[in-house]
Amino acid sequence: MGQSQSSRKSEPGAGYRAQAAEQARERTEALRKSQNGSDQTSPSALYSSNAKAHSRAARMHQQKRDELNALxxxxxxxxxxxxxxxxAANSTLSSIPSLFGALFSLFVAAPNDLSRLDLHGQYVSEAIPIVEDHLKRCRREGVKTTLVITGRGAHSRGGxxxxxxxxxxLLARMGVKYWKHGEGAFHVDCRREDEGVVAWIWRGIFG
Structure with missing residues (x-):
C-alpha cells in the first residue's frame, strides 16, 4: 500500500522537495510566458519588456529551486x-554562494564513519558528486573498503x-574495484592499485 500524505510529509527533506517542485512549476510557467505567452498581442516594445521580465523570473525560480533541493x-x-x-558534504551544496552555506556550517556531525554511504532519497544529480567526494575522502583518510548503498529502486517511479x-x-569510470552487495549496494575497494606492501614501505621511508 502507498504511504499516507502525512507520512510522506514527515520524511526527511520532504518539505524542501515540495517547495522546490513548486518553484519548478513557477519556472516552467514563467518560461512559457517569456517564449509564447498571451502577451504576444501587446505592442512589440511592451512584449519585449514582458518577455525579459518573465525570463528573469524563470531564472530566479530556478535558483530558488536549486537552493531548496540542496537543502x-x-x-x-x-x-x-x-x-x-x-x-564530507554534498559537493552540489558548496556551489551555492548564499546564506544556506553559512547555515550548514552550524551543524555538528556525530562521530566520523566512512565505512558506509547511504544514498537513499537523493536525486541522481546529487548522488553522483556525493559518491565522488566520498571515495576521494576514503582514499585520503586511508579507508580500505566502503559500502555504497544505492537502493534497488523500489521507491523510484515505475520501480x-x-x-x-x-x-x-561512475565506479567503472573511476577504475575502482567493486562488487555487488545484494540488490541495492556496492562494496568498493578504495585503495589505489599502487598501494601494495612495497609502496607502503616506500611512503613510510620517503613520505
Missing part, C-alpha cells in the same frame, strides 16, 4: 548518514532503479 539533499544525507564527517546504474557507471 533537501543535505537534510536527507544527514538523516541516512548520521555518523558521516560533517565536512526502476536510477541511482544504482549511474553509480556503477
Amino acid at each position: 533537501a539533499s543535505r537534510e536527507i544525507f544527514r538523516h541516512y548518514n548520521p555518523r558521516y564527517p560533517s565536512t 526502476i532503479a536510477r541511482i544504482k546504474p549511474e553509480v556503477e557507471a
Whole structure:
C-alpha cells in the first residue's frame, strides 16, 4: 500500500522537495510566458519588456529551486548518514554562494564513519558528486573498503532503479574495484592499485 500524505510529509527533506517542485512549476510557467505567452498581442516594445521580465523570473525560480533541493539533499544525507564527517558534504551544496552555506556550517556531525554511504532519497544529480567526494575522502583518510548503498529502486517511479546504474557507471569510470552487495549496494575497494606492501614501505621511508 502507498504511504499516507502525512507520512510522506514527515520524511526527511520532504518539505524542501515540495517547495522546490513548486518553484519548478513557477519556472516552467514563467518560461512559457517569456517564449509564447498571451502577451504576444501587446505592442512589440511592451512584449519585449514582458518577455525579459518573465525570463528573469524563470531564472530566479530556478535558483530558488536549486537552493531548496540542496537543502533537501543535505537534510536527507544527514538523516541516512548520521555518523558521516560533517565536512564530507554534498559537493552540489558548496556551489551555492548564499546564506544556506553559512547555515550548514552550524551543524555538528556525530562521530566520523566512512565505512558506509547511504544514498537513499537523493536525486541522481546529487548522488553522483556525493559518491565522488566520498571515495576521494576514503582514499585520503586511508579507508580500505566502503559500502555504497544505492537502493534497488523500489521507491523510484515505475520501480526502476536510477541511482544504482549511474553509480556503477561512475565506479567503472573511476577504475575502482567493486562488487555487488545484494540488490541495492556496492562494496568498493578504495585503495589505489599502487598501494601494495612495497609502496607502503616506500611512503613510510620517503613520505
